[in-house]
Amino acid sequence: MRRRGGAEAVEHGNGDGSGRAAEGRAERPRRGWLGWCPRLRTVLLQxxxxxxxxxxxxxxxxxxxxxxVFLNFMAFPFFADLRQPALLLNNTISLYLPTEPGVTVGIWHTVPGSSGTEARGREQRWFEExxxxxxxxxxxxxGNGGTRAASHRIQFMKLMGAAGFHILALDYRGYGDSSxxxxxxxxxxDVLALYDWAKARSGNxxxxxxxxxxxxxxxxNVARKLQEERGVQVDAVVLESPYTNIRDAAANIPITKIYRQFPGFEYLILDSMALGNMFFRNDENVKVLACPLLILHAEDDTVLPPQLxxxxxxxxxxxxxxxxxxxLITFPEKLGLxxxxxxxxxxxxxLVKDFLNMK
Structure with missing residues (x-):
């Protein structure tokens, strides 16, 4: 009786144990999923x-x-020494220009390629002359992100410098090494100060x-201010990948796509550009200008579409x-610009020289 009872007890115990184990294995996935549901709901709600x-x-x-709008905190390339442009670009020095009390902007000056040999080892005075x-x-x-050392900006300075242009490329206040x-x-x-500095040294x-x-x-903005307040007409303005005004730009850039169907998008976001004192009215400015104006836009521009x-x-x-x-000069999509x-x-x-009637 004891053996049978013991055996029965063992059998009964094994049966219950294996059943509970099997039941536990079957329930675990469901408990895991149910355990994730509240967390997932919380994340989605947040x-x-x-x-x-x-x-x-x-x-x-x-x-x-x-x-x-002002992505000055994205100071790419992050490890570029802006005081040493020669590490990235030939025929170039870095200089610093006070534009108003408490503000100094960093500038790279690239001389034309034809002066490259003579420019080696020269000090700032020679570059100014x-x-x-x-x-x-x-x-x-x-543009609004990075510094004057960004790769496409260096490419621009190389290309136009080799073509016989001086380039003065500045980082606006708060960008790069500008205060x-x-x-x-x-x-x-800042740009008016640089224009005055260059004009004082440029002769004809x-x-x-x-x-x-x-x-x-x-x-x-600067060309209009010169014309209206000083009666000075800049020699030419070239606008690469432009927009009509900052409000229209904000309505088209990819980052705002997720809000374009949001109720009140125009009032809450687009109209707030003006409250932040940001206008950049290209469309109003060009109505005032009289200088040669060249607009360049790529058909495959996905940031600021060519219709702008x-x-x-x-x-x-x-x-x-x-x-x-x-x-207006547009560049076909097949070029991938x-x-x-x-x-x-x-x-x-x-293209630029032809427009400006330069040799």
Whole structure:
């Protein structure tokens, strides 16, 4: 009886144990999934709240938008020594220009390739005097991220320097090794100071404002200010990958795509650009200008679509009395130039010189 009972007990115990084990194995996956569900719901709810709150935060605190427009914290390439441009670019020195009390901007000066041999080992004084050598001078105004050492900007300086241009490429206040904090009005002050500095040294050499992306709005701001307040007409303005105004640019750039169907997108985000003192009115500025104006846009630009460049061209052409002073050049999609790489097109110097009637 004891054996049978013991055996029975053992058998009964084995049966219950194996059943519970099997049942546990069967339930584990379900418990794991159910355990994840609350976490997943929490994460999705947090993402939804963030998505909804951003437009309202932007409206309440427009300064947030400046962080997206002025990407000065993205100081790529991160390890470039801006004081030593010769490590990346021939015939170039770095100089520093005070533009107002408390603000000094960093500038690279590349001399024309024909002066390359003579430029070796020269000090800043020689480079300044070289500005009067009759070669045209480009004041290059870059886009909203990185520094003057970005690869496509170096490519531009190499290409146009080899073609016989002086290049003065600055980092706006708050960018690169320039002091101060970014603002539209501050950028205008910086570029005006550089223009005056170059004009005082250039003799009869022509000076061209060349803006890329965000820099196009800075170029036309300064050209308009010179014309309206001083009666001075810059020799030419070149706008590479431009926009009509910063509001239209914000409505088209990829980062705002997820909010374009959001109720109140225009009021909460686009209208807040003005509250943050950001306008960059290319479309209004070109109505005032009278200098030669060249617009360059790639058909495959996915950051600022080419229709913005076309709209800007049409606005300028309607306003200009001398229609021959306004030209739009588009680059076909097959070239793959996109938003940043028009400067890699070897035909660019010829296109520019032809427009400006330069040899």
């Amino acid at each position: 993402l939804l709240l963030m998505y909804i709150s951003v437009p309202f935060l932007v409206r309440l605190f427009p300064v947030i938008l400046t962080k997206f 070289a500005l009067a050598d009759a070669h045209p001078i480009i004041i290059y105004l870059h 101060g904090h970014p603002s539209e009005s501050g950028f205008t002050t 050499s022509s000076i061209i404002f060349w803006g890329h992306s965000l820099g196009t709005g800075i170029a036309t 460049g076309r709209q800007l061209f049409e606005t300028a052409r309607r306003a200009y009395k001398d229609k021959s002073k306004v030209k 996109g938003h940043d790489y028009i400067s890699s097109n070897p035909e660019l110097p010829t």
